[in-house]
Amino acid sequence: MTGVAAVSATGAVPVSDADPFSAAFFENPHPIHDELREAGPVVRLSRYGVLAVARHEQVHAVLNDWRTFSSARGAGLADFAKEKPWRLPSLVLETDPPLHDRTRRVLDRVLSPAAIRRLRTEFARAADALIEELLERGSFDAIPDLAEAYPLSVFPDAVGMPRENRRYLLPYGNMVFNSFGPRNAFFEEAVKDAEPVIAWVQAQSQRAALAPEGFGAAIHAAADAGELTPEEAPLVVRSVLTAGVDTTVSGLGAALYCLARFPEQFARLRADPSLARAAFEEAVRYESPVQTFFRTTTRDTEIAGVPVGEGEKVLMFLGAANRDPRRWERPEEYDIGRANAGHVGFGSGIHGCVGQVLARLEGEVVLGALARKAAGIEITGPARRRYNNTLRGLASLPVRLHRAA
Ligand code: OVV
Numbered sequence: 001m002t003g004v005a006a007v008s009a010t011g012a013v014p015v016s017d018a019d020p021f022s023a024a025f026f027e028n029p030h031p032i033h034d035e036l037r038e039a040g041p042v043v044r045l046s047r048y049g050v051l052a053v054a055r056h057e058q059v060h061a062v063l064n065d066w067r068t069f070s071s072a073r074g075a076g077l078a079d080f081a082k083e084k085p086w087r088l089p090s091l092v093l094e095t096d097p098p099l100h101d102r103t104r105r106v107l108d109r110v111l112s113p114a115a116i117r118r119l120r121t122e123f124a125r126a127a128d129a130l131i132e133e134l135l136e137r138g139s140f141d142a143i144p145d146l147a148e149a150y151p152l153s154v155f156p157d158a159v160g161m162p163r164e165n166r167r168y169l170l171p172y173g174n175m176v177f178n179s180f181g182p183r184n185a186f187f188e189e190a191v192k193d194a195e196p197v198i199a200w201v202q203a204q205s206q207r208a209a210l211a212p213e214g215f216g217a218a219i220h221a222a223a224d225a226g227e228l229t230p231e232e233a234p235l236v237v238r239s240v241l242t243a244g245v246d247t248t249v250s251g252l253g254a255a256l257y258c259l260a261r262f263p264e265q266f267a268r269l270r271a272d273p274s275l276a277r278a279a280f281e282e283a284v285r286y287e288s289p290v291q292t293f294f295r296t297t298t299r300d301t302e303i304a305g306v307p308v309g310e311g312e313k314v315l316m317f318l319g320a321a322n323r324d325p326r327r328w329e330r331p332e333e334y335d336i337g338r339a340n341a342g343h344v345g346f347g348s349g350i351h352g353c354v355g356q357v358l359a360r361l362e363g364e365v366v367l368g369a370l371a372r373k374a375a376g377i378e379i380t381g382p383a384r385r386r387y388n389n390t391l392r393g394l395a396s397l398p399v400r401l402h403r404a405a
Contacts (some may be wrong), residue, residue: 014043014044016044016046016052018032018036021182021184021389023387026392029319033320037055037324040304041304042303042304048313050315051314052314052315055324055326056321056327056328059321060348062316064349067093069352070296071299072094075293075294075351076293076390077315081296087176091235092236093351097350103228106228110214116357116361120325120365126150129154130150130366131367134146140398140399141398143253143394150366150370151249152167152245155169157214158215158358160210162209169201169245170249171190171244172397173242174190175194175344177246177290180294180390183277184389187389201238202238207233210237219236219237220233246358246391247359249393254283254393255279255398256377258282258334259283259363260399266377268337269370270371276364278337280360281340283334286323287319288322290345290390290392291317291390292389292390293318294315295313295316296311297314321344322344327342346359374398374401374404379399381396383396383398
C-alpha cells in the first residue's frame with residue numbers, strides 16, 4: 001500500500017512506502033508526487049531508508065546549499081562513504097568545491113554561450129534536414145527517428161568523436177542514469193552487456209580519439225594549460241559523453257509528446273515560431289526529463305524546521321517541484337507562454353546543468369523547424385514509456401507529421 005494511508009504522523013517526519021524506482025511509478029509518477037508534497041516538506045521513504053523533498057521550496061533550498069547537502073558521497077542512492085561507487089566518480093557531478101569548481105570552470109568555458117553560438121548554423125541545418133526527411137516519410141516513431149536521431153546526428157560531431165559506434169552513447173547513458181537509483185531490475189538490465197560499451201566510452205575520451213575542433217579536444221587543451229591533470233581530462237570528457245545525449249533525447253521526446261497532446265499549443269507555436277525556445281523550456285518543466293538526484297548531509301541540520309541528522313541521503317524530486325501548486329499556477333497544463341523561470345528541470349546552484357545552453361539550442365532548432373514546416377503532430381499509436389531510475393521519457397511515440405500548406 002502506498003500513499004496517504006502509508007504516511008504515519010507518529011514521528012516528526014512522515015513516512016511513505018512509495019517506490020519511486022518502480023514501473024508503476026514510471027508509468028505515472030504524479031499521484032505519488034502529489035502525496036509526497038502533501039505529506040510534508042520532508043518525508044522518509046521507508047523502502048530505501050532515505051529522506052525525500054518534493055516541494056519546490058525545499059528542492060530549491062537543498063540544491064542551493066552544497067555545504068550541507070553534499071554531492072561528494074554520490075548524487076545517487078549509493079553512499080560512497082559506505083559502498084564502492086559503481087564507476088570512477090565524476091569529477092564534476094560527484095564532487096564538492098573546491099575540486100568541483102576546478103572541473104566546472106573548464107566545462108563552463110567549453111560549453112559557454114559563445115562556444116555554443118558557433119554551432120547554431122550547423123545545428124539548425126541538421127534539424128531542418130531531418131524534419132524535411134520525416135515530413136517525406138509522414139509516419140514514423142518520434143523517439144528513435146527524431147528524439148534520438150537528432151542528438152546523435154549533431155552531438156558527437158560537436159564533441160569531435162569518430163564515426164564508429166556512436167549509438168553506444170544511448171546504452172551508456174541508460175546505464176549511468178539507472179545507476180543513480182537502487183540496484184533493481186532496471187539497473188541490472190542496463191548493465192548486462194556493459195563491458196564493450198564502457199570500454200568504448202573510455203577509448204573515445206582519450207585525446208588521440210578526438211578531433212582537434214570540438215569539446216573533447218578543448219577539455220584536453222585545458223590539461224595543457226594546467227587547469228586539469230592529463231589523467232583527469234578523459235574523465236571530464238566522459239562526463240560530457242554521459243550527460244550530453246540521453247538527457248536531450250528525453251527532453252526532445254518530452255517536447256514532441258507535449259506538442260502532440262496539446263495541439264492548441266502547437267498552433268500557437270506555428271503562429272509564432274520564435275516561441276520554439278519557450279516551448280522546449282516548458283516541456284522540460286512539464287516532464288522533467290531528469291526526475292531525481294540525491295545529496296548527502298554533511299552535518300546535523302534541518303529542512304523547513306524538521307531536524308535531519310548527518311549522513312542522511314536526501315532524494316530531490318525535481319519533477320514534483322516543477323509541478324508544485326505552491327509554486328505554479330495550473331501546473332499540469334503545458335503552456336508555452338508561461339513564465340517558467342525558476343523551474344528545476346536543469347537543477348539549480350553550483351551543479352546546475354552545465355550543458356543547458358546546448359540542450360536549449362537543440363530543442364529550439366528542432367521545434368523551430370517543426371513550427372515552420374509542420375501543421376501538427378498526430379499520435380497514431382500507443383505511447384510507450386521507457387523505464388529508467390533517473391530519466392523520464394518514452395521508448396516509443398508513433399506519429400504522423402502533417403506538412404504545413
Ligand atoms: C549530470 C550528469 C549526469 C550523468 C553523469 C554525469 C553528470 C557525469 O559528470 O559523469
